[in-house]
Amino acid sequence: xxxxxxxxxxxxxxxxxxxxxxxxxxxxxxxxxxxxxxxxxxxxxxxxxxxxxxxxxxxxxxxxxxxxxxxxxxxxxxxxxxxxxxxxxxxxxxxxxxxxxxxxxxxxxxxxxxxxxxxxxxxxx
Amino acid sequence: xxxxxxxxxxxxxxxxxxxxxxxxxxxxxxxxxxxxxxxxxxxxxxxxxxxxxxxxxxxxxxxxxxxxxxxxxxxxxxxxxxxxxxxxxxxxxxxxxxxxxxxxxxxxxxxxxxxxxxxxxxxxxxxxxxxxxxxxxxxxxxxxxxxxxxxxxxxxxxxxxxxxxxxxxxxxxxxxxxxxx
Numbered sequence: 282x283x284x285x286x287x288x289x290x291x292x293x294x295x296x297x298x299x300x301x302x303x304x305x306x307x308x309x310x311x312x313x314x315x316x317x318x319x320x321x322x323x324x325x326x327x328x329x330x331x332x333x334x335x336x337x338x339x340x341x342x343x344x345x346x347x348x349x350x351x352x353x354x355x356x357x358x359x360x361x362x363x364x365x366x367x368x369x370x371x372x373x374x375x376x377x378x379x380x381x382x383x384x385x386x387x388x389x390x391x392x393x394x395x396x397x398x399x400x401x402x403x404x405x406x
Numbered sequence: 407x408x409x410x411x412x413x414x415x416x417x418x419x420x421x422x423x424x425x426x427x428x429x430x431x432x433x434x435x436x437x438x439x440x441x442x443x444x445x446x447x448x449x450x451x452x453x454x455x456x457x458x459x460x461x462x463x464x465x466x467x468x469x470x471x472x473x474x475x476x477x478x479x480x481x482x483x484x485x486x487x488x489x490x491x492x493x494x495x496x497x498x499x500x501x502x503x504x505x506x507x508x509x510x511x512x513x514x515x516x517x518x519x520x521x522x523x524x525x526x527x528x529x530x531x532x533x534x535x536x537x538x539x540x541x542x543x544x545x546x547x548x549x550x551x552x553x554x555x556x557x558x559x560x561x562x563x564x565x566x567x568x569x570x571x572x573x574x575x576x577x578x579x580x581x582x583x584x585x586x587x
Contacts, residue, residue: 291438312463314434314470314484345456347463348551355538381452384460384559391531395538 283333285326293319294343298330304338305330312347320353327360334370337361342377342405346388358396365398373399380404422493429489431477437466444492450499450586457559458499458584464552465503465580466490473505474575497586498561504579512568512576518553519580523563530558561585 285305289295294309305327313319330337339361341354358374365372376389386402393400419427426443428436444459473486488505507515525533534554542550557564565581 292434312467314467345459345463347460347467348555349467351538351551351555352542379452382456383453384456391535391538395535 283330285330287322296323298326302338303334303336304340306340306342308340308342308344310345311343311350311353312345313350316347316349316353320350320357323357324360327357331360331364331370336371337364338373338375340375340377341389343385344379346385351388354392355395358392358398362396362398365396373401375401375403377403377405380406423495425492425494425499427489427491430487431485432466432469432473432488432490433485434467434470437463437470440466440490447499454584454586458501461501461556461559461582461584462490462492464556465501465582468552469503469505472507472511474508474511475506499584499586500581501584502579502581504577506571506575507568507578509576512578515553515566515578516568519564519566522553522557523566525557527558530554534558556582559584 283298283300285296285298287293287296289309290313292310292313294307294311296305296307298305307323311319339357343350346354361372361374364370374393376393378385378389386404389400389402393402425447426440428440441459441462444462445455447455447458450458469486469488469490470484471486473488475487477485477487486505488503491502493500493502522530522533534551537551537554553564560582562583567579569577569579571577
């Protein structure tokens with residue numbers, strides 16, 4: 282029921298859930314023409330999953346993120362932050378970025394500052 | 407077009423060090439393909455290539471979404487008319503875009519870009535943070551973060567012009583520089 286695996290395209294990331302580690306991973310490019318159309322399915326899954334899960338790890342690893350996708354990530358983090366605050370599930374976010382792309386680290390830092398939930402950064406060499 | 411004009415255009419493009427340019431109907435698919443040319447550029451840092459690509463995507467998606475010459479309304483697939491020209495100098499790339507805008511959007515752009523161009527990096531960071539908290543303004547199809555992010559990623563404040571055309575319309579030109587290192 283909790284399975285999720287959306288294949289990557291040229292302009293959208295792969296999104297998948299690993300039940301064994303209770304980890305949702307979003308990895309790849311994100312600059313579709315219609316951002317909400319893509320992220321709506323992620324939200325639909327997340328809202329369903331959060332009724333069952335007591336623990337959720339979320340790994341972001343974007344190769345590229347346009348500004349309207351940033352808005353979708355903000356909305357995702359807001360949902361996760363609400364869950365964290367309510368205590369209904371333990372939430373951890375990991376923001377991975379390519380070490381050479383400083384602007385991706387900066388984006389992660391700034392997003393992390395916007396919320397209370399545990400938010401870690403990891404440079405990928 | 408006269409045949410000799412083709413060479414004149416070719417020469418002019420080469421002299422201007424035009425890396426890519428397209429004018430006419432701008433689609434998402436076209437942008438993705440041209441974006442590959444940018445991602446294959448050498449002689450700049452990975453971070454600068456990311457900045458260049460991101461400025462290119464934002465400016466091109468702005469034409470898709472906000473050009474006043476729209477062929478089909480979103481969300482079926484935006485197709486706006488405009489021009490994108492990316493040029494190169496020894497130390498920098500320039501992403502230039504142009505498209506007609508509505509009178510209403512022209513007023514917004516003038517105000518927003520004038521404000522942003524007067525800000526330093528810390529002020530831009532702060533206004534980005536405020537926008538993230540507030541959410542998109544009315545009429546925005548994205549996050550309302552686009553021009554703020556472009557200003558942050560540019561190596562100097564973006565140059566812009568809102569020109570009244572003889573047809574009584576407004577043409578919006580934008581030029582953004584990204585240094586190679």
